[in-house]
Amino acid sequence: MGDNTWYPLDNAGKLYSSIISSRATTLFRLSATLTSPVHPDYLQRALELTLERFPLFKVQLKQGFFWYYFEQTDRTPEVEKEKYHPCISLSIKKRGSFPYRVYYYNNRIALELSHSLTDGTGGLRFLSEVIRQYLHLKESIPIKQETISDEQLLSETENAFRKYYNKDIPAPGTRLGKSFKLPLSLDKKGHYHIVTGIIDIKELKEKAKAYHVSINIFLTAVYMESLLKLQDKIAIKKRPVVINVPVNMRSFFESETMRNFFVSITPSIDARLGEYTFEEIIQELKIEFSRLLTPKKLSQYIHRSVIAEKSLTLRLMPSPVKDMIAPSIYSFFGEGQYTSGLSNLGIVRMPEETEDYIERVECYPPPSIGNKVKAMITSYHDQMYISFGNLSKDRMLEREFFRRMRRLGMEVTIETNDEEM
Amino acid sequence: MAYCPKCGIQVEGDNQPCPLCSFPIPKVNEEDTEGLRVRKFPKTANPYPAYMRRVLNRIFILITLLVFVAVCLMFYTDYIMNDRFTWSRYSNLSVFAGWVLLFFSFGYVQSYYKVIIGIGLNALILLFGLDVFDGKLDWFMPLAFPIVTGVTVICVCYWSVIRVLSVRSFNVIGSLFMTLVILAMWINFFIQSYQSETNLWTWIIVTVLQLIPVLLIMLVVKYVVPERIKQKIARKFHL
Numbered sequence: 127m128g129d130n131t132w133y134p135l136d137n138a139g140k141l142y143s144s145i146i147s148s149r150a151t152t153l154f155r156l157s158a159t160l161t162s163p164v165h166p167d168y169l170q171r172a173l174e175l176t177l178e179r180f181p182l183f184k185v186q187l188k189q190g191f192f193w194y195y196f197e198q199t200d201r202t203p204e205v206e207k208e209k210y211h212p213c214i215s216l217s218i219k220k221r222g223s224f225p226y227r228v229y230y231y232n233n234r235i236a237l238e239l240s241h242s243l244t245d246g247t248g249g250l251r252f253l254s255e256v257i258r259q260y261l262h263l264k265e266s267i268p269i270k271q272e273t274i275s276d277e278q279l280l281s282e283t284e285n286a287f288r289k290y291y292n293k294d295i296p297a298p299g300t301r302l303g304k305s306f307k308l309p310l311s312l313d314k315k316g317h318y319h320i321v322t323g324i325i326d327i328k329e330l331k332e333k334a335k336a337y338h339v340s341i342n343i344f345l346t347a348v349y350m351e352s353l354l355k356l357q358d359k360i361a362i363k364k365r366p367v368v369i370n371v372p373v374n375m376r377s378f379f380e381s382e383t384m385r386n387f388f389v390s391i392t393p394s395i396d397a398r399l400g401e402y403t404f405e406e407i408i409q410e411l412k413i414e415f416s417r418l419l420t421p422k423k424l425s426q427y428i429h430r431s432v433i434a435e436k437s438l439t440l441r442l443m444p445s446p447v448k449d450m451i452a453p454s455i456y457s458f459f460g461e462g463q464y465t466s467g468l469s470n471l472g473i474v475r476m477p478e479e480t481e482d483y484i485e486r487v488e489c490y491p492p493p494s495i496g497n498k499v500k501a502m503i504t505s506y507h508d509q510m511y512i513s514f515g516n517l518s519k520d521r522m523l524e525r526e527f528f529r530r531m532r533r534l535g536m537e538v539t540i541e542t543n544d545e546e547m
Numbered sequence: 548m549a550y551c552p553k554c555g556i557q558v559e560g561d562n563q564p565c566p567l568c569s570f571p572i573p574k575v576n577e578e579d580t581e582g583l584r585v586r587k588f589p590k591t592a593n594p595y596p597a598y599m600r601r602v603l604n605r606i607f608i609l610i611t612l613l614v615f616v617a618v619c620l621m622f623y624t625d626y627i628m629n630d631r632f633t634w635s636r637y638s639n640l641s642v643f644a645g646w647v648l649l650f651f652s653f654g655y656v657q658s659y660y661k662v663i664i665g666i667g668l669n670a671l672i673l674l675f676g677l678d679v680f681d682g683k684l685d686w687f688m689p690l691a692f693p694i695v696t697g698v699t700v701i702c703v704c705y706w707s708v709i710r711v712l713s714v715r716s717f718n719v720i721g722s723l724f725m726t727l728v729i730l731a732m733w734i735n736f737f738i739q740s741y742q743s744e745t746n747l748w749t750w751i752i753v754t755v756l757q758l759i760p761v762l763l764i765m766l767v768v769k770y771v772v773p774e775r776i777k778q779k780i781a782r783k784f785h786l
Contacts, residue, residue, distance in 0.1 A: 148595060208589050215594050231589055316593035321566060323556070525554065525567040532555035539548070539557040542566040543588040 131198040133185065135242060136285045137431045138386035141460075143187060143194040143242040144445070144452035146219060147495075148315055149517060153213040153226075154246070154502070155490040156253045157236035158476070161483050164230040165264055169205045172259035173228055177202065179272055180252055182283050182384050187218050187225050187242065189445055194242070196225070205230055211318040212490050212543065213238055213515065228256065233485070235260070241386070241492055246471045246502075247374050248384040257484065258477050267479045278382075286381040290428050297430040298423070302392060302463040305368040306357045310498045310518035318493050321524045322513040324539040325531065327505055333534060337408050342470050343415055345503065345512070346371065347408045348534070349468050350395055352526040354407075357397055368394040370467040370497070375428070378421045389427035391418045392464060461496030466523065470503040481507075491515040499523050549575045607653050614646045636680050644673040659706055667699030689741050697733045701726060716781055721765035728757045 135143060142152045177184045185196035203224040208231035210216075218225045218240050226239040235257060239249045262269045274282075313319070327341075334344035346369060353367045375387045393414045395402055402410075417423070434440065440448070461467070474487045488511045491500040499516040514524045528538050549561035553570045562574040618639045625635035647669045651662050674695065678687040705726040712718050732754040739745045768777070 209592050210594065211591050232585060232587075314593070314595075316595040521567055528556050528567060529554050537557065538555075539559070540566055541559065541587060543591075544566065 131181075132188075133182065133196045133283060134285070135194055135196065136386045137287045137435050138245070138388070139242040140193055140435055141452065141456065142240065143219075144448045145456050146217075146240070146242070147453065148217070149214075149312070150453075150492070150494050151214055151216060151218075152241040152492050153216060153218075153238045154241060154249070154492040155212050155236055155238045156246070156249045156487070157234050157489070158253060158257055158487050159234045159485045160257075160261075161233065161485055163233055164235055164260075166205055166207070166230055168263040169228065169230055169235060169256075169260050171263055172256050173205055174202055175259045175271075176252065176255045179255060179274055180282070180384060181274070181279065183226070183243070183252060185225070185243075186223065187240075189219070192441060192443070192445055193448075194445060196243070203227065207231060208234075208236065211316060212236070212320055213493055214318045215316055218242070244384055245372070245374070245386045245388045246469065246489065247376060247388075248386070250471065250474060251384060254476050254480070258480055261480050261483050265483060267483075269477075269479065281382040282384045284381065284383050285385065286375065286379065286383040286387040287428055287432050289381065290375075290379050290425060291432040292425060292429065295425050295429045297433060298426040302366075302368055302394070304365055305394070305463055306353065306361060306365040306397065306465050308353075308356065308465070308499060308523060309360060310516070310520050310522075312495070312498065312517050313519050317517075318543075319516040319519060319521070320490055320513055320543045321516070321521060321528075322488060322511055322541045323524075323528050323531070324541070325510045325512065325536055327508050327510045329536050330510055333536065337405070339408055339412055341510075342472075343408065343411050345470070346393065346468055347404065347411050348530050349466070349501065349527060350393070350407050350411065351402075351404055352523060352530055353465055354395060354397055354402060355530075356522055356526055364397040366394045366396040366398070368392050368464045370461065370464040372467075372469045373419065373424065373427075374472075375424065378419075378424050389424060389431060391415075391427070457496045461494055464497055466497050467491065467494075467500040468503070469501070473505045476506075486511065488513055493517050501527075549573070603653055607649070607655075610649060611646065614642060618642055637677060640673060640676040640680075644669055660703060663699060663702045663706065667695055667702075670695045686741070690737055693737050694734055697737075698730060701730050701733065717765070717768050717777075720784075721761065721768070724761045725758060728754065728761060732757070 146152055181198070182196075184199060184202075186199050186201075188195055188197045201222070203226070205228045208229040216227055216238065217223060225243040226237060229236040229238065235253075237249060237253045237256065239252075244252070258267075258269055261267045330341055330344070334341045337344060337347075339347075350367060350369060353369070357364060357367060370390050370392055372388045372390050375381070375389060376383075379387075381387055391414075393411050395407060395410060443451075456462075469491060471489055476484050476487070484506070486509065487504055487506040489502045489504050490513045491502040493515055494500060495517065498518050499514055501512055501514045503510060503512050505511070512527075514521075514527075516524070528540065531538050548557050548559065549572050550557055551565035551568065551570055551572050554565055554567050556565070556567060558566065558572060561572055561576055563572060564570065565572055621635040621638055621642075622632065625632055648666065650656075651665055656662050656665060671692065674691040675684075675687055678684055678691065705722060708722050709715070709719060712722075732750065736745065736750055739750070
């Protein structure tokens, strides 16, 4: 591979690269806590080995005339001891900076990735390879060193949005309009407040089963109910509550890509129609999820993702101009229309040989100004980790959500990052 | 493990406020576990204040260089045209005074007292220069000096009052109006005396007459207006 290799960004990446700011860093965190303290030298070596396997990550973000792009680099990122708040204080546009960083702290390895590079699934694959290599070096677990063929590289770096884009399919006609917003005020720059709730997955499964739905729908319903309750308490004028739920498209369309391949569906409950019981919310969400989560419907969402970047006006606009208008466009048409976001990475499976050494896997959502509080969920072994990321100090949603979980009869253990401030 | 009695959630450390509702979670562990607990997050640093300072410093240095070039250019042009410094003295002194104002606005001086006194001195030097450049002092002593000094002293007094107020909100606005009245009357006094039309007693009466309604409004707001309306006003004006 030559030094001049470069990759154009995928559709989601193009948008994210233009909206980056000191607060909305687009960084999300995937972290694994091991059974023993992390050794930085081994971790550095493991990262270097992983980058040989995933050359897509050995890149830096560069500004082109019309779009940003990733350029292959000879430099290697260095692992750092964690020193800042999660998902913040990294300017990936700075010369020499990578679109991700690898942190270690005590037993934890944390990978913070910009959404312009990849999504949760791609990030998890990268993290699991780092951990596999690390444990091979540190604990001498036997692994098979993989090399990447040109064919594999092509399939891993493909723009899957483009692959499944069909210009004859119409975009979904959903205009959301104004939605309920939580009245949260921003904390200082450089601060990001995380609340993680740990719940036993068996208990959760039983509860969801009692309502005849999946855990995902069940949690979305609790989330929705908490937001509706908050609206009842604080809002004078009622508005629909809209949650942004990213869907991993690899489950519906075959793709090996390590880049972004997700679309967002937006289940909503219109609070103006009256009060909803928990059962009604579950019923609505169940119908909405089964209606939307089919390859046919989702291909409409792919269409919508691709069509935006195909517009001639947008293509001819110089990238500094895009940088100026993208944040407003995104907040107006994108996250400005949602009340909050809930992303479920599902059950995380680490390579079998490494499982004994990994205690837990967590993920934190990227900070965003339009949705000051968002949540991200992972399950590992028999625990589920629900992490709220909040740019404000006010924890009204976290409080409402976890109190509701308690009332539903589930044990919740809470951890936060603010004791260390 | 400890529980928050209000939220019902479990937390690792006891004897501290609940992370969700700040309700004090009682001590439940017999032995002291605080020292034994492994930290989950590091003591974090915040790089943004230092970053912002660096950016501001760069902007200020750039502006300073531009000011320096502009001042040199004006002196040079003036000297070439008139064989001595004429108009450039006025323009350059003004540019310099503007630069001093920028110096204060970039936050290099932290104390507000120093900023107020600094801006006052800057104005005095500027006005003294503008008056003296034509050979004699004309209006500086009867007008500029007392007005600028007075304004500085009044601003320092206002800031001191604001600092000692235990309840700010409406008091800040009330004392602002009173300061404005005193300020306007102070300026008025010296302009009138320059025009030789002053009568000290009339002036004092007019000032007091203006202060009385402001004082009355403050008293009404404090003792007559119901709490609900007070809160509404406070909300509307972000007091």
